[in-house]
Amino acid sequence: MSDTTYAPTQSAANEDSRTSAHGSFIWYELLTPDPVAAKTFYDAVVGWNIEPQPSGEMDYRMIGRADGGNAGGVMRLTDEMRSHGARPVWLGYVGVDDVDQSVAAIEKDGGKALMAAFDIPNVGRIALVTDPQGAPFYVMQPTPPAGDGNKVSDVFSVDQPQRVRWNELATPEPDGAIDFYRKQFGWSQDGDMDMGEMGKYRFIQDRGTNIGAVMTKPPQLPVSQWTYYIGVDDIGRAAEAIKSGGGQILNGPMEIPGGEFSLNALDPHGASFGLVGPRS
Template sequence: MPKVESYAQGTPSWVDLSTSDQPAAKDFYATLFGWEYEDNDAGNGMIYSMAQIDGSPAGAIAPQQPEEAQQGIPPHWNVYITVDDVDAVAERVPELGGNVLMAPMDVLDAGRMIVAQDSVGAVVMFWQPNQHIGAEVRDEHGALTWTLVMTNDKDASADFYSKLLDIEVARDAMPSPDGSSVHQLMVNGAPVASIMNMPQNLLDMGVPPHWEVYFRVDDAQAVCDAATANGGMVYMGPADLGPMGTIGFMQDPQGAQFGVQSPPAG
């Protein structure tokens, strides 16, 4: 696959893992995806481990912030959406019913970011790139392939992101595994992320709205087997979803949840 050189506004462009055991998580994902790491000093004794595929950044693994753990927030994957002007986005978030959880800040010379909560409650990062555009490799084994918002009100979520980012929404664009329908966020006429109502069993468990990440793999069954063999837990699949490919959803040994997808045959 060609190297990604830029992302348009509204496109999820980067993911990183906040984990309770960074060395163990690095070993787990290296086993599943073949990742190698470049460790960077992020200050205050924190190491930000950039996952690489053939030398190109694919994601990152970092220690979870102590205040998150104290609040009972489990390890999790974070989604970053590219924007042209993160300060303008920060001003607009509360106007649309969201909250800015971390004000705009520069991340060295890599870029500028905020942490926000959308109008339904899902936490997401917005990223204005400088030297770091995000993932430079996509849609190959071990690389990010898709993100989606799991929400309790897909229409409200769609309105928030479309108005905030000035992008289109394809409503009820495709079926979901539970038989309902899924909205898609559209950038320059192409889908970049999905918005899906959470199944009733997750709502009954009190699972809050959140973003999910999916990585492309050559063989979803083999990756699910490797996850189980290395301390992970597979929740779903792998299931053949026809044109969507074969999907598996699981959690790593520290509890962070993620999905994998292998493309449909042919």
């Protein structure tokens, strides 16, 4: 990851000027009141190995994958955070080349800054924002690891288990949302799937790779939100682990194009997530 100047309001036609981080999902984070219970639940469902204890002063635990890499992090949701409206949730981090420029451009384009930009030593500069329809996410200018300035995040993958494989935005204004993310991050939108009364399920791309989709927010969903679909080795096994671990399956497993299966669920503390993978 490298630091270069980029104006977030540039069009997608100039996307070749972006660094490898700008516009890509580079981290995922679970905000939960009980990280120990989250470890028990997600380790069983996904096959992760979440740190049993935080490694620093803040109660923040890395999500370990079976291959030795990290899939994201788990942060404890404190009473103070709850008093300011925070709730159990999965949040994605979108890499940017300049956090302050991105926050200013997001606010100019109708989004909001929920948490002002700040620096985390040896990690990067981040800010919590929403899009114009209220869906929250982080923007982050990462600090490259010492001695490895070209390292690229691998927490997202189109086909690997134990990584997020799909990013889905439910919003009351799909056209406006697509225009917003295209303008801010250089994403493109090509292709869709007819969902009947729900309208089009519109695929979104980052540098030509399908990273997810935008859909109309269903009436039962109270707010606009991103849902992150985590890859698993077997959807049937994972579904049973959700139920036995105190979670709730909202729909699925259902077969999706390509022959795999997906489902939507809540963890025991109410954070929504998705799973995708094969079925034995």
